[in-house]
Amino acid sequence: MKDNGSMSLPALAYEGGTRAMTLTPVIGTPRRKHAEVFIPGEETLADGEMRVTVLGSGNPWPTRAQASASVLVEVGNPERDIFVFDLGTGSIANYASLKLPVNALNKVFITHLHADHMGDILTLGGSLAKVGRADGPVYVWGPGGTEPRLGTKHFCEAIHEALAWDEEAGKGHINPESTKIVGTEFDCMKTQVVYDKNGVKVTSFPVIHCISGAVGYRLDFAGLSFAFSGDTRAGWPLVKACEGVDLLIHECFPPAAALAAASGLSIEQATMTLNAIHTSPKAAGKVFSLVKPRLAGLYHTLLSPQVVSMLFQELGAVYAGPVVQTQDLTVINVTKKAIVSRQAKVVNQLPPIAGKQRATFKPVQIPPPAWWAEALIPID
Ligand SMILES: [Zn+2]
Ligand SMILES: [Zn+2]
Numbered sequence: 440m441k442d443n444g445s446m447s448l449p450a451l452a453y454e455g456g457t458r459a460m461t462l463t464p465v466i467g468t469p470r471r472k473h474a475e476v477f478i479p480g481e482e483t484l485a486d487g488e489m490r491v492t493v494l495g496s497g498n499p500w501p502t503r504a505q506a507s508a509s510v511l512v513e514v515g516n517p518e519r520d521i522f523v524f525d526l527g528t529g530s531i532a533n534y535a536s537l538k539l540p541v542n543a544l545n546k547v548f549i550t551h552l553h554a555d556h557m558g559d560i561l562t563l564g565g566s567l568a569k570v571g572r573a574d575g576p577v578y579v580w581g582p583g584g585t586e587p588r589l590g591t592k593h594f595c596e597a598i599h600e601a602l603a604w605d606e607e608a609g610k611g612h613i614n615p616e617s618t619k620i621v622g623t624e625f626d627c628m629k630t631q632v633v634y635d636k637n638g639v640k641v642t643s644f645p646v647i648h649c650i651s652g653a654v655g656y657r658l659d660f661a662g663l664s665f666a667f668s669g670d671t672r673a674g675w676p677l678v679k680a681c682e683g684v685d686l687l688i689h690e691c692f693p694p695a696a697a698l699a700a701a702s703g704l705s706i707e708q709a710t711m712t713l714n715a716i717h718t719s720p721k722a723a724g725k726v727f728s729l730v731k732p733r734l735a736g737l738y739h740t741l742l743s744p745q746v747v748s749m750l751f752q753e754l755g756a757v758y759a760g761p762v763v764q765t766q767d768l769t770v771i772n773v774t775k776k777a778i779v780s781r782q783a784k785v786v787n788q789l790p791p792i793a794g795k796q797r798a799t800f801k802p803v804q805i806p807p808p809a810w811w812a813e814a815l816i817p818i819d
Pocket of ligand 1: 551648670
């Protein structure tokens with residue numbers, strides 16, 4: 440443990456820390472005992488439980504320590520459905536470390552179409568069809584824009600179009616259904632239910648970020664609730680849609696001085712980015728004090744010991760509730776009795792787990808291009 444002024448916070452995971460970055464790792468009284476670290480594959484999700492895992496806690500530039508934005512939600516319904524909110528670059532590598540089936544990662548809710556929130560959709564659509572998802576499309580929900588070309592449907596069609604060669608090259612041995620990316624878009628200005636199935640309801644609400652066309656989400660399941668801000672400034676629609684949720688993960692940038700030092704921006708530019716586009720620790724504290732979640736989570740921060748210390752101090756000055764600064768692979772178990780925050784301990788190299796396929800596909804041999812006959816070097 441490291442002493443941060445009046446607080447004792449653990450070391451960062453990328454520096455060898457094994458605990459979640461919070462002063463309140465356990466809120467309430469858990470019904471069962473949790474291991475100190477989360478080991479993928481060793482804990483089944485209980486009926487009615489919700490488990491939230493941050494796949495990407497970071498920035499537009501992915502690093503080995505932090506993938507770009509993405510949060511995974513597993514729910515304890517009979518189907519054990521999996522949802523992912525945003526899929527920024529690098530987040531699929533973190534998903535792959537969790538020993539979850541590849542074909543379960545087929546429901547993606549995009550908050551907005553900044554590349555750091557959707558960069559891995561191409562990998563999900565193209566590459567994961569080759570290593571497990573052989574049984575159907577990827578479904579993507581997201582905001583419609585203020586014109587069709589700025590909406591999620593157009594984005595999905597364009598990504599699928601960009602995968603034309605990839606798909607053609609897989610003809611015969613990959614189910615063409617599994618390379619499809621099906622986009623569903625909705626009015627970005629309304630608070631509305633956009634998904635309702637198997638006991639899980641997802642509601643979208645508008646957020647304030649750069650231009651119109653960015654949303655946040657709230658997921659409700661079995662009396663438990665999770666909300667994700669995406670990128671935003673402090674805004675009323677989020678507060679109204681999320682009041683009293685169990686877990687709210689809200690974006691929070693570092694203070695301007697830390698942002699300038701980390702990014703090379705001038706203090707003026709950093710201040711502008713922070714105030715005009717994102718949320719400062721002070722603003723996040725204001726939002727949390729209005730929403731009153733059982734646990735407040737932060738993401739979208741360039742993590743360093745100095746930044747974390749500054750964040751907790753600035754936020755702590757305006758908000759006294761429990762807070763976790765999420766890192767990649769922070770795992771949060773949510774039940775009515777308790778909320779437990781831990782870090783996962785994963786292995787770096789795992790073979791993909793395909794998962795139970797919902798459809799079968801019979802491969803057929805496609806004749807190779809004629810010119811290969813002469814070009815190939817014969818090997819005995
Ligand atoms: Zn953004
Ligand atoms: Zn972002």
